[in-house]
Amino acid sequence: MFHISRRNFIQSSGLIGAAGLLTSTSRIAHAANASIGIVYVGPRDDFGWNQAHAVAIKSLKTIAGVKAAEEENVPETDACSKSMESMINLDGANIVLGTSFGYFAPFMVDLARKYPKVEFRHAAPLWDAGKHPKNLGSYFGYLNQAHYVDGVAAGLSTKSNKLGFVAAKPISSVLSNINSFMLGAKKTNPNAVVQVIFTGDWSLPVREAEAVNALIDAGCDVITCHVDGPKVVVETAEKRGVKTCGHNASQAPLAPKGFITGAEYKWETIYKLYADKLAKNEPLPNMLAGGYEADMVQNSPFGAGASDEARKAATSAIADLKAKKPIYGGPLKDNKGKLVIEKAYDNLDPFLDQMDYLLEGVVGSIT
Amino acid sequence: MSEASELSAAAPDVSGETRRDFILRARRSAEYLVIPLIALAASAFLFSLFLLAVGKSPADFFELVMRGGFGGAFSIQNTLQRSAPLILTALAVAVPARIGLVMIGGEGALVLGGFASAAVAIPMLGVVPPVPTLLVMAVVGAFVGALWIGLAGALRHYRGVNETISSLLLTYIGVAIMNFFVEGMLRDLTNPNKPSTKPIGDAYMLGKIPGTDVHWGLIVGVVVALLLQVLMTRTTFGFAARMTGGNPRAARAQGLPVGALMVTCCALAGGCAGLAGFFEVAAIQGRANASLAAGYGFTGILVSFLARHNPVAIIFVAVLFGGIVAAGGLIQRRMDMPDATVLVLQGLTFVVLLVSETLYGRFAIFRVDEKGGRA
Numbered sequence: 001m002f003h004i005s006r007r008n009f010i011q012s013s014g015l016i017g018a019a020g021l022l023t024s025t026s027r028i029a030h031a032a033n034a035s036i037g038i039v040y041v042g043p044r045d046d047f048g049w050n051q052a053h054a055v056a057i058k059s060l061k062t063i064a065g066v067k068a069a070e071e072e073n074v075p076e077t078d079a080c081s082k083s084m085e086s087m088i089n090l091d092g093a094n095i096v097l098g099t100s101f102g103y104f105a106p107f108m109v110d111l112a113r114k115y116p117k118v119e120f121r122h123a124a125p126l127w128d129a130g131k132h133p134k135n136l137g138s139y140f141g142y143l144n145q146a147h148y149v150d151g152v153a154a155g156l157s158t159k160s161n162k163l164g165f166v167a168a169k170p171i172s173s174v175l176s177n178i179n180s181f182m183l184g185a186k187k188t189n190p191n192a193v194v195q196v197i198f199t200g201d202w203s204l205p206v207r208e209a210e211a212v213n214a215l216i217d218a219g220c221d222v223i224t225c226h227v228d229g230p231k232v233v234v235e236t237a238e239k240r241g242v243k244t245c246g247h248n249a250s251q252a253p254l255a256p257k258g259f260i261t262g263a264e265y266k267w268e269t270i271y272k273l274y275a276d277k278l279a280k281n282e283p284l285p286n287m288l289a290g291g292y293e294a295d296m297v298q299n300s301p302f303g304a305g306a307s308d309e310a311r312k313a314a315t316s317a318i319a320d321l322k323a324k325k326p327i328y329g330g331p332l333k334d335n336k337g338k339l340v341i342e343k344a345y346d347n348l349d350p351f352l353d354q355m356d357y358l359l360e361g362v363v364g365s366i367t
Numbered sequence: 368m369s370e371a372s373e374l375s376a377a378a379p380d381v382s383g384e385t386r387r388d389f390i391l392r393a394r395r396s397a398e399y400l401v402i403p404l405i406a407l408a409a410s411a412f413l414f415s416l417f418l419l420a421v422g423k424s425p426a427d428f429f430e431l432v433m434r435g436g437f438g439g440a441f442s443i444q445n446t447l448q449r450s451a452p453l454i455l456t457a458l459a460v461a462v463p464a465r466i467g468l469v470m471i472g473g474e475g476a477l478v479l480g481g482f483a484s485a486a487v488a489i490p491m492l493g494v495v496p497p498v499p500t501l502l503v504m505a506v507v508g509a510f511v512g513a514l515w516i517g518l519a520g521a522l523r524h525y526r527g528v529n530e531t532i533s534s535l536l537l538t539y540i541g542v543a544i545m546n547f548f549v550e551g552m553l554r555d556l557t558n559p560n561k562p563s564t565k566p567i568g569d570a571y572m573l574g575k576i577p578g579t580d581v582h583w584g585l586i587v588g589v590v591v592a593l594l595l596q597v598l599m600t601r602t603t604f605g606f607a608a609r610m611t612g613g614n615p616r617a618a619r620a621q622g623l624p625v626g627a628l629m630v631t632c633c634a635l636a637g638g639c640a641g642l643a644g645f646f647e648v649a650a651i652q653g654r655a656n657a658s659l660a661a662g663y664g665f666t667g668i669l670v671s672f673l674a675r676h677n678p679v680a681i682i683f684v685a686v687l688f689g690g691i692v693a694a695g696g697l698i699q700r701r702m703d704m705p706d707a708t709v710l711v712l713q714g715l716t717f718v719v720l721l722v723s724e725t726l727y728g729r730f731a732i733f734r735v736d737e738k739g740g741r742a
Contacts, residue, residue, distance in 0.1 A: 069700040076658040078651045082445045083696045089441045106653055
């Protein structure tokens, strides 16, 4: 699941170096001898976090010489160690990917010590060079950049100028997605405001549906979210006849009328890089993270809800992000009037990972 | 079921009389082995039809179950590790079942027991050495579990509250209590994204059984199962409990302390589940958090019913279940089937075994009449 703050990770690693290293991924051609084992906490067709990983693995399987073994619905108990060990012992996996927060400690840390010749990578910024084995590491994507693009398109898609955001918990990565979505919307529609409702947990389908209805009743005509499985949010909004932006994976099939675009991870980039390095017998980076500039996030293909104008604006916003144009161009105040961002920050600047506020333009409270 | 074990537990004597007696007993108790085996074969057959219907090969499937669950040292350890918590949580269902209570709250007792053992350990870390700390943790875990299921038993006896419903609802309360503390007072603030208690640390973790990758919960589970088998079949307490289970009114008329028996059985059951929680914390997680509610308590219900609430049979059924779950991953990976496949197999097995209950006493071959010797 997606229970993250990027804090410790950024502090502990040469992130910029890692991201820079990724700017050229085109050299990945035909990897060989990479046997990947990947473990998901939920079903791989959840229209969310797990599906995003499964889609990437599927594309990897088409590369000659790459084998991939997947296991879904593995709880955050010793079942995850046993599944991973089984992949190593019975499938010959030489890299194991854990995609749920709770897999990391103690399970993957212990396994990395037990199997020093196997590489372990975990999809949350938890690896610490001082504490953890060298054959373990973390990878992560800056999804807020794709939420920014969502906002750019959403700003041109609203008639009421009210956008609704259903969010799980007020932690920094979620807050950054909300703030980026708002800033994107403001860019194309200065009158737009984003109204947010926190449900309190990562997967509360009933409360998520209630939140969507409440936002629509309050006048919002575009809905997006940051929860584990956006299926309920997107379906409820579609049923109410309003437009939607997605999160984590593509929810386009759930909203044939109102889907605009969505913020998606592009794990494929990271997984291909791992497979390529393994095939060449090169060491894998312990830390990998980036956004559009490193091709690690993407937006879902435009749906029927996206006007030509919105498509154009979103496409040019993507080009800006690839050119590393900052999202947070200060000075910016939080929604209580306090100056929180004094100057423009690079999109990957660790300062932004400490975010514990909603910016002006977002209606809602984190307490 | 109890008869089966009583009978098979009796040692054969060489003298002619007892020998003939033994053969007759064996013939009768064979029923308790043969019928479940037939049921397992029938569910395997039905499941094969299901596989054929979705275009997969049953031969591949069962080969993978054998390889992933029981083929080779790694797979066997994988299976045993997964069955360890199931033995204890199944016992949490089996013991109350003997006294006629359908108690399904093992999950709550496991979660609270695990949480309590983590909570009690925190102030002892670095002050008290690991071994006494672990003992205290185990006792506290079992005690809290015992209180929890004992509460459901007491509600049943003194207030007439349906124990099945109350124990199920108590599970949700138990999980909520743990979350309340884990997200509040006892939260480890160095772990911002997954609310947990402070870790007990490697030095205080319970090790593995030497030479294996399986934690001590397995051995303890087996020992507890054997002790409970003796308690329920070889002691006056067990006899009184079974008699109460058969007919509480008659038991009361006989002057048996029905209430005390019920609450004791429930407390024993809760103690087993609490102990399972202790092992999850001390041998696996190293801390208490929402991962404790991993469903072992609910799978234990299935295991106990399949074992017909016989503690010794629970050991074997739990291993069978552990094997199927352990192989489940391999099946997903090799056959490209969803995780739900294994659930279909488990569900089919459960239904077929329940249906097979109606077969007992219907086959002449197992029947021993008065003329043949002792009935």
